[in-house]
Amino acid sequence: MTETATQSERAAAADARVDAAEIAKFEAMAAEWWDPEGKFKPLHMLNPCRLDYVIAQIAATHGRDPDAPRPFEGLRILDIGCGGGLLCEPMARLGAQVTGIDPAPRNIPVAALHARQSGLDIDYRVTTAEAMAAEGDRFDAVLNMEVVEHVPDPRAYLRACAELVAPGCCMITSTINRNARSFAVAILGAEYVMRWLPKGTHDWRKFITPSELEGLLAAAGLQPVDATGFVFNPIAWSWRLSGRDLSVNYVTTALKPA
Template sequence: MQAPQNSVDPSEIAKFEAMAAEWWDPSGKFKPLHMLNPCRLDYITTQIAGEFDRDLTAQAPFRGLRILDIGCGGGLLAEPMARLGAGVVGADAAERNIPVARVHAAQSGLEIDYRHTTAETLADAGEQFDVVLNMEVVEHVSDPLAYLTACRTLLKPGGLHICSTINRNAKSYMVAIVGAEVVMRWLPKGTHDWSKFITPEELYDLLSQAGLTPVDRKGFVFNPVTWSWSLSARDLSVNYVTASLKPA
């Protein structure tokens, strides 16, 4: 029997569109990420522009750069990178995130290569990128060193690796677990395992062991009065981000 020319089930697409709308709802369950995203993007774009000598006021300043967003979720970082002109691959180990991200990218008129895969699989395939975005992922993996080594393998010589995570101390337990999961209910209980949080010194050591050269780190600081996030050169007590380079 000849297969139908179009096997798309509109009801299934509608489900994904509904989920995509939730991912991108700034007042929905992903509100914390939407609140943090401008701060993350400020750091990411500044680091990329500085490393690759790009003018952020120019049209499509990241044109010609290939960027990998590991743990891309619904595409909250991948889409801005694409709008800035980069060729973007969004990868996520959670299979259900990929159709959601694809639907929203299509709705936004963006071409992004979303894949249900891992850093290790991409590295084994010989993929190479100018920039690897590794945001809020390393605290969830079973072997951080192996994972970061795969991220280094994925970079071209001289490539930029941006990695954010959560510090491990009493304050981070109260803020990231008790505050975010229990009091504010921003995240489901059990989202984070405090014992897997990584201090800035530990992350710098892991990055170095993985063959990367750390060059910068900043804190993401939440202000409960203004209800907003900002970058800090001194306060890395809870959320923080690092930049490192693969030797040329």
């Protein structure tokens, strides 16, 4: 069997692991990615908080000054499950060479069009982390935000994601904790009371606790170095970072040994 055939078969196997129902959910909302008052309003509200964390962690990993005009110049950053490009575009503005991937075909044209309108050069592809890993590509930082709770096999998925991280570099992963509070907030609150998200967007059974995620990352060959919560304040109507409250939304940074 040739190496090319082996890679092709690995990519095909990866495609078979993609949850078609999860892709269809987000593809149905593709045109609304850049509407701050649309179905992705919660993500637009969270995005500044996510960016603060992502920028700080990538800067710390690579010894960059986050206050410099283009602190990520020369870095290759991959955004897995990029959607409409809400994280890709800020990374590109910070000087990074950005690749955004998403298995939902309708998301990528939306992201690519918005990038062109913004004067940004971003490499968008309809593909999966597993297929990218089979191709042998490596990145200085991998963003893996709000994806792992939607995949059918988190262990296999994170193993593939870890392959995409270059030695000495980082992967940043955010997801939702699994407990009574997360069910009340992320399911009942966000989908049924506030109607921020369509009903059925999340499956509470797929949520992952911080200790479970730490174990999965370690099993994939990464070293978890940080865990921080994203906490929503309903009075201020804003999000903040918390080093102590990981009860609902949270994010981790893990390094690949050099």
